Amino acid sequence: MEALSSAIKPTLAFPPRTARCDHKALPFRSVKNPSSNHFRNRRKIEVKAQVEKHVSTAASIDFSDPDWKSKYQKEFEARFSIPHITDVLHDAVSYPSPFSLRMRTPVSPDFAEGYPSDDEWHGYINNNDRVLLKVIHFSSPTSAGAECIDPGCTWVEQWVHRAGPRDKIYFKPEEVKAAIVTCGGLCPGLNDVIRQIVVTLEIYGVKKIVGIPFGYRGFSDSNLAEMPLSRKVVQNIHLSGGSLLGVSRGGPTISEIVDSMEERGINMLFVLGGNGTHAGANAIHEECRKRRLKVAVVGVPKTIDNDILFMDKTFGFDTAVEEAQRAIYSAYIEAHSAYRGIGIVKLMGRSSGFIAMQASLASGQIDICLIPEVPFNLHGPNGVLSHLKYLLETKGSAVVCVAEGAGQDFLQKTNATDASGNIIFGDIGVHIQQEFFKEIGFPADVKYIDPTYMIRACRANASDGILCTVLGQNAVHGAFAGYSGITIGICNTHYVYFPIPEVIAQPKVVDPNSRMWHRCLTSTGQPDFI
Ligand SMILES: Nc1ncnc2c1ncn2[C@@H]1O[C@H](COP(=O)(O)OP(=O)(O)O)[C@@H](O)[C@H]1O
Ligand SMILES: O=P(O)(O)OC[C@H]1O[C@](O)(COP(=O)(O)O)[C@@H](O)[C@@H]1O
Ligand SMILES: [Mg+2]
Numbered sequence: 001m002e003a004l005s006s007a008i009k010p011t012l013a014f015p016p017r018t019a020r021c022d023h024k025a026l027p028f029r030s031v032k033n034p035s036s037n038h039f040r041n042r043r044k045i046e047v048k049a050q051v052e053k054h055v056s057t058a059a060s061i062d063f064s065d066p067d068w069k070s071k072y073q074k075e076f077e078a079r080f081s082i083p084h085i086t087d088v089l090h091d092a093v094s095y096p097s098p099f100s101l102r103m104r105t106p107v108s109p110d111f112a113e114g115y116p117s118d119d120e121w122h123g124y125i126n127n128n129d130r131v132l133l134k135v136i137h138f139s140s141p142t143s144a145g146a147e148c149i150d151p152g153c154t155w156v157e158q159w160v161h162r163a164g165p166r167d168k169i170y171f172k173p174e175e176v177k178a179a180i181v182t183c184g185g186l187c188p189g190l191n192d193v194i195r196q197i198v199v200t201l202e203i204y205g206v207k208k209i210v211g212i213p214f215g216y217r218g219f220s221d222s223n224l225a226e227m228p229l230s231r232k233v234v235q236n237i238h239l240s241g242g243s244l245l246g247v248s249r250g251g252p253t254i255s256e257i258v259d260s261m262e263e264r265g266i267n268m269l270f271v272l273g274g275n276g277t278h279a280g281a282n283a284i285h286e287e288c289r290k291r292r293l294k295v296a297v298v299g300v301p302k303t304i305d306n307d308i309l310f311m312d313k314t315f316g317f318d319t320a321v322e323e324a325q326r327a328i329y330s331a332y333i334e335a336h337s338a339y340r341g342i343g344i345v346k347l348m349g350r351s352s353g354f355i356a357m358q359a360s361l362a363s364g365q366i367d368i369c370l371i372p373e374v375p376f377n378l379h380g381p382n383g384v385l386s387h388l389k390y391l392l393e394t395k396g397s398a399v400v401c402v403a404e405g406a407g408q409d410f411l412q413k414t415n416a417t418d419a420s421g422n423i424i425f426g427d428i429g430v431h432i433q434q435e436f437f438k439e440i441g442f443p444a445d446v447k448y449i450d451p452t453y454m455i456r457a458c459r460a461n462a463s464d465g466i467l468c469t470v471l472g473q474n475a476v477h478g479a480f481a482g483y484s485g486i487t488i489g490i491c492n493t494h495y496v497y498f499p500i501p502e503v504i505a506q507p508k509v510v511d512p513n514s515r516m517w518h519r520c521l522t523s524t525g526q527p528d529f530i
Helices: 038-058 068-079 190-204 215-219 254-264 275-290 317-337 354-363 384-395 428-439 452-456 462-480 515-524
Strands: 130-132 159-162 177-182 208-212 268-273 296-301 341-347 368-370 397-403 445-449 486-491 494-499
Touching: 177 190, 177 215, 177 254, 190 208, 190 268, 190 462, 208 215, 215 254, 215 275, 254 275, 268 275, 268 462, 275 296, 296 462, 317 341, 317 354, 317 397, 317 445, 317 452, 317 462, 341 354, 341 428, 341 452, 354 368, 354 397, 354 515, 368 384, 368 515, 384 397, 384 428, 397 428, 428 445, 462 486, 462 494
Parallel strands: 177 208, 177 268, 268 296, 296 486, 341 397, 341 445, 368 397
Antiparallel strands: 130 159, 159 494, 486 494
């Protein structure tokens, strides 16, 4: 019998992050090839160790202990505490913030001690402000999408740190050299985030702002000069897609990066990227701590796939879903206008099918949506191909939306990786097309569309533009407040700071028991394919 596809076999890298009954506590799914080069592996091991240190303590809870809930909450508070430069540099001093909501002109030496005001209200965030991470009280583990800690699904408040400007800052703006780097693949909104970081730094009074060209590579390649940045330089960059600074995969080791930062005098680093980039950012933060450098490393999650934990969404995702509509519509028109037409659209998502699911839901034109998280058969009476045949016979055409990581078990493995160590996947869209021709006894007109690079190169839509604005500004507030090794996300519509290891412990994936996936199935009307 044909094996079910599960795309990426889960590998248990460390204990589940919460208790036995946490239905979301999926084991780590490795997206990297462990056989890639020595330096990359060494860095990964370092990062994995940091992540393990951070999350392993929540693994076993004794629910017969009457105090388990408060112990869990204490442990949670510790896991989600955000590192601060004073954790290591105990005598680091603070200064009144020059960033005031009352006055937003760049700071002048006259106001070096902060702007004068008779008003107490400056719009600062209190360090003790918190945001609720989970807002649904599931009354039973059988509720759709339930995330329970104990068998009784007890309500346990889980608080994370609110993002925003603080009244005290730990860097004098005139002593700051800030650098921005964009890594990984392109994503709509990169330029919007760069722009907001630059303009916010200037409002604090920072004069030395540079861009590191072409990702982490720019730290080591002597042919690549850093790019001076100012409000003037970034004024209109958000009108174009891509990244003003360029992106890349792979690059130097962590200690080479930190050596380069020391040589250049960089003491604030803003890192825009996905899981891999954040693993690197956290390792840079740890290395700076080890060297006792007063440096703030702040990440801004860039993942078009929306696969970073705990966040409502990441920037670029909304634009991707919107842009995917054009490809789906074209596939639908082609399929619908052909005699026995099939349209196949492949969308991004290595281990997470969020783009495919949401794009299918938004379009209403998809008959079959296939994602990596949900196993399916291709052949056989319950397989995808039989259903396609049925659709052609009954309604004359069909449209399939498939995430790039879906059905990888059906394809020949090559062990090929990109420069970052990510496995290069086979093309599931082409495979479905080929198998259909082999299996079905009559000719069909199949049109296959892969809009990946057209989508990634788009400029951000309005909703992503706003998200990028808030994330970029909060990145700067976090750095000035003295936090390092943190990243920013939107969580239940509020903006929060997370310690990096928590958000990259595993990729966020679509929960097959969630209401959203059920809505998608209701919309497509597809059977289970198993
Ligand atoms: N585990 C890791 N530790 C340190 N750096 C990493 C790690 N994984 C990836 N990187 C680096 O982060 C950058 C981007 O990673 P990549 O996986 O390509 O994109 P993304 O950040 O979007 O996931 C690359 O320069 C890569 O070398
Ligand atoms: O062809 P490239 O540039 O290596 O990128 C392909 C990958 O980029 C993505 O669109 C985004 O991945 P990253 O977040 O790692 O940049 C993936 O969905 C896709 O597999
Ligand atoms: Mg990645």
